[in-house]
Each structure stands twice: as structure tokens, then as C-alpha cells.
Amino acid sequence: MLSVTWALHNTLKGWTLYDLSSAEVQLLVHVMSANEIRLSKVCRKNSPAWESLTEAKFPELFIKRPPSQESGYPELESGEKNSDTQADTDYFVVSPKKTVLPRLHTRYDIAVKCSIHSSKNTFVAETVDISEGGLHFKDLLPDWIAGYFLVTVTTPQGLYQLMCSLVEDQKEKKRVQVVSEESDPQYTLYKDWLLTLK
Structure with a gap:
């Protein structure tokens, strides 16, 4: 066939x-x-x-x-020591000491549904954590998300629209930074809502 x-x-x-x-x-x-x-x-x-x-x-x-038995292959044992992989644990790399800077904003580990809007597209994603300064999403963001864009944050208290841009120099495209003006009423309401999460 x-x-x-x-x-x-x-x-x-x-x-x-x-x-x-x-x-x-x-x-x-x-x-x-x-x-x-x-x-x-x-x-x-x-x-x-x-x-x-x-x-x-x-x-x-x-x-x-x-399951593997039905396909004709034996099960893999998760705790089994393999001589080929054992050699990999004999060596390690010492990384240079990194300077950890204090966070500017408190992060809240909360899953919140968000919609990211461009002129032609909308992408729905869920957060891993959020703060006054940005949002971290579970899924990779599509390539069409660039420049400045609106993110609608859906909460039990209502919807908040924030102006955002991508965080620069990230390995995985999952983080955005809030660039809304401090005086933006939507941003003020969003920050007030964050205070209720403490």
C-alpha cells in the first residue's frame, strides 16, 4: 500500500x-x-x-x-544506567559567575489568558508569569509579532489592554515588555489588579 x-x-x-x-x-x-x-x-x-x-x-x-510491546520493541527503563551516557557525567563545565541584578518589578506566577493583536492577526496565549513590566507566555510567539502591539489581558475583574513590545535578546520568543505610558488608564487598572494578587 x-x-x-x-x-x-x-x-x-x-x-x-x-x-x-x-x-x-x-x-x-x-x-x-x-x-x-x-x-x-x-x-x-x-x-x-x-x-x-x-x-x-x-x-x-x-x-x-x-505501547512499545505491541510494536515489537522492548520497554525503555528510565532508571537504567547506560555505559554510553555514563561517560557524559564524568566531565562538567564551570560557567563564569554571572551578576544577578534585582528585579525591577514583582513577578506573579499566574496563568492568564491573553490575546496579542497586530493589524491583521490575533494570537491567543496563556502566561507563565506576569508583572508591571511584562508578560511571559507558555508558547513561542509567532514571527509576525514585532514592533509595538496590543496585548489584551483577560482577568476575572475585566480586560486590560496594554501596549507592548518584544523583550530583546531572548533565547525563546516568549516574553514581552509593557511599554504603556504610566498615565494610561488601562495600565493603571492593570497595576491595581496586580496588587490584588499579593
């Missing part, structure tokens, strides 16, 4: 892969975040158009893998 050839486009991370087997797409889907899946498109070879990647449309791409 011939396997269907697929192409997969991950809008969030900005990559496209072609000539994938169904098993390869299943593996990619398995390691993608919910936001990546929600923003991805898929196309069968010779199809006229790309389609949104959803389990309802393409259940064959969301198949869960059977």
Missing part, C-alpha cells in the same frame, strides 16, 4: 516540510504544542489547497502510538 505524501506548514515557527509520510506527520503533530497545531496547515500531495490541521478533518494524523 502506498503511503499518502503530505506537506505541513507550521505558521507559529515559520517552517514548511514537504514529501512527508503519514507517520512523519503523526510524529510532528505529537511534539507540537496546541497553539502550533491550531495555527498549522496541511496539504495532501496533488490537493488543490492547504487546509487547517484539525483532528476532525485529519484523524489519521492524530493517531496515538501503541
Whole structure:
């Protein structure tokens, strides 16, 4: 039986892969975040158009893998010492001492739903932590988020719209800094709400 050839486009991370087997797409889907899946498109070879990647449309791409015994392979033991990996623990690297500067704003570890808006797009994300100075999101932010943009923070007390920009020099694109004016009423309400989290 011939396997269907697929192409997969991950809008969030900005990559496209072609000539994938169904098993390869299943593996990619398995390691993608919910936001990546929600923003991805898929196309069968010779199809006229790309389609949104959803389990309802393409259940064959969301198949869960059977346990290893059913697939003919033995189970991996998590605590097992492997002689190949043991050698890696024999050496370590001493990093230069870093100077830790005190934080300007108190961070609050709270998951809050936020919407990031540009002129054409909206991205919904959840925070890991927040402060007066910025927000840290669970998922990577898409490439189209750049410059200045609005972030709508959804709380039980209401919605707060903040003007933000990306934090510079971050390894993973997950942090934004608040650049709203101190006199902005929305920013004042947001800061008042943060004080209720203490």
C-alpha cells in the first residue's frame, strides 16, 4: 500500500516540510504544542489547497502510538544506567559567575489568558508569569509579532489592554515588555489588579 505524501506548514515557527509520510506527520503533530497545531496547515500531495490541521478533518494524523510491546520493541527503563551516557557525567563545565541584578518589578506566577493583536492577526496565549513590566507566555510567539502591539489581558475583574513590545535578546520568543505610558488608564487598572494578587 502506498503511503499518502503530505506537506505541513507550521505558521507559529515559520517552517514548511514537504514529501512527508503519514507517520512523519503523526510524529510532528505529537511534539507540537496546541497553539502550533491550531495555527498549522496541511496539504495532501496533488490537493488543490492547504487546509487547517484539525483532528476532525485529519484523524489519521492524530493517531496515538501503541505501547512499545505491541510494536515489537522492548520497554525503555528510565532508571537504567547506560555505559554510553555514563561517560557524559564524568566531565562538567564551570560557567563564569554571572551578576544577578534585582528585579525591577514583582513577578506573579499566574496563568492568564491573553490575546496579542497586530493589524491583521490575533494570537491567543496563556502566561507563565506576569508583572508591571511584562508578560511571559507558555508558547513561542509567532514571527509576525514585532514592533509595538496590543496585548489584551483577560482577568476575572475585566480586560486590560496594554501596549507592548518584544523583550530583546531572548533565547525563546516568549516574553514581552509593557511599554504603556504610566498615565494610561488601562495600565493603571492593570497595576491595581496586580496588587490584588499579593
